[in-house]
Amino acid sequence: MNRRRCAAAAITVVCALTVLAGPATAAHAAPTAPDPGSSAPASVTTGPFPTPPPLSAPSSTHPSGKSLEQVRREIDDLYRKAASATDAYNLAEERAKKQSAEIVRLSRAIVEGRARIADLKDRAGAAARAQYRNGGVPDEARLVLADDPQLFLSGVGRLQQGQKATRDLLAELNKSQAELETYTKQAGAHWTTLEANRARQAKAKKDIEAKIAAAEKLESELEAEQRERLRRLEAEEQRRAQTAWLGSGVLKEAAGSAGPQGAKAIAFATAQLGKPYVWGAEGPGSYDCSGLTSQAWAAAGTAIPRTSQEQWRLLPRVDVKDMRPGDLIIYHADASHVGLYIGDGSIIHAPRPGRNVTVAGAGSMAILGVVRPDR
The missing domain is CATH 1.10.287 (Helix Hairpins)
Incomplete structure (x- = not known):
């Protein structure tokens, strides 16, 4: 009898030690739910303490073999x-x-x-x-x-x-x-x-x-998480360019205030925030970059050329250090983009297909020069 009691006690102790050796949180863990953005099925469990599916790191390359940075460029x-x-x-x-x-x-x-x-x-x-x-x-x-x-x-x-x-x-x-x-x-x-x-x-x-x-x-050939990483790469590149531009001290003297017409142009552009970029569009529901700036200045009572290249060619130019809100900043060597300067180192612009009219850093792209419609 004593021998059977001792064996039973020994078995109880072994079972207790086995449970205590498991994860401390296992007794309170709920079954892992699948990520709502993932198409992977929920893991199949065989007991009260399910093992989560292995996490795989998203690929850093495009199906073509190019890196995400190469794809971004x-x-x-x-x-x-x-x-x-x-x-x-x-x-x-x-x-x-x-x-x-x-x-x-x-x-x-x-x-x-x-x-x-x-x-x-x-x-x-x-x-x-x-x-x-x-x-x-x-x-x-x-x-x-x-x-x-x-x-x-x-x-x-x-x-x-x-x-x-x-x-x-x-x-x-x-x-x-x-x-x-x-x-x-x-x-x-x-x-x-x-x-x-x-x-x-x-x-x-x-x-x-x-x-x-x-x-x-x-x-479209990228996975959802890769596309998000692509957006972050794009934002980071713009942030670096803006930081370098501001760090150059270019805005130390650019403290002018908008004229009456410039203020009206800014008010118009601000009201368009969130509307989609559509190439060739000049409102009211969508805009391309120069469609936005030409309509903003039309609302201010001044007719300006329709395209960014013609705006650069025909409008009076001012030095970047002398710019003021309401001026137009022309970008890239071919004058293919334009934004409306609103002060504090920022512009309102229609970026590109797939993006909406937004506020961005004025130095986040390569600046060609500045023009002033109401000079």
């Missing part, structure tokens, strides 16, 4: 090229609109010119018919045959007036015909230019769509 380059092509598209579109308006104006002038010529010809015909009714005798001969001196003198006056009227009529007819020919030639030239601009538009559109599609394909 390639995507950035594609969007940059798309932005440049967008500028070409917008410029061609703006010129096409102007050419179309000019063709409409010339067409109206041609119609009016033809009506004027028809009227002049009718008047010339009426004069010829009047002479025919007089028997075809010229007015000069009729004067010579007149017996009444007074009639002769008054006839001379009427003859001179009639001759002048005839000369004026013929001169006006010739002028109208010459103008009509000029209008016709100009309309033809404008039509040729319009067709050339439309061809440039079509080519630019094709280039834009191809580059955006290539960038989106690169990004």
Whole structure:
């Protein structure tokens, strides 16, 4: 009996030691739930203390074998090229609109010119018919045959007036015909230019769509966590550039305040925050970079060029150290991007496809220069 009690006690002690040797939290742990963002199934358990599935580190490479940093640079380059092509598209579109308006104006002038010529010809015909009714005798001969001196003198006056009227009529007819020919030639030239601009538009559109599609394909081939890491890489690169720019002391003298129009432009741009970037768009629901800045300044009462490249080419330039809120900062060597400076080293801009109108560091991209619409 004593021997059986001792064996039972020994078994109890061994069981207790086995439990105590397990994880301290195992008795209170709930079964591990699957990550809501993951498609992996929940782990299958065989007892009250389930073992969590092994964690695998996300791949740091693209399926093509490129690193995420290489992919980021390639995507950035594609969007940059798309932005440049967008500028070409917008410029061609703006010129096409102007050419179309000019063709409409010339067409109206041609119609009016033809009506004027028809009227002049009718008047010339009426004069010829009047002479025919007089028997075809010229007015000069009729004067010579007149017996009444007074009639002769008054006839001379009427003859001179009639001759002048005839000369004026013929001169006006010739002028109208010459103008009509000029209008016709100009309309033809404008039509040729319009067709050339439309061809440039079509080519630019094709280039834009191809580059955006290539960038989106690169990004779509990444896993969700890789895409998030890509965003973080992008944000980190911008943060480094902004920190270096601010550290250069460039803003020490840039303490000016916005003018009345600049303040209105900033207010307009601020109201667009969160709206999506769409290439070629100029509101009200979406914008590209220069669509946003041109509409912001239009709301302020100043018309500026539609594209960032034309804004850089045509607007007055100021030194970066002298910039003030409301100025436009032009980016990249090809002037393919623009943002509206709002002060404190920040801009409002429409970044690129897949992004929304946002506030960013003014030095987060390579600055080409600054222009001031209200100078």
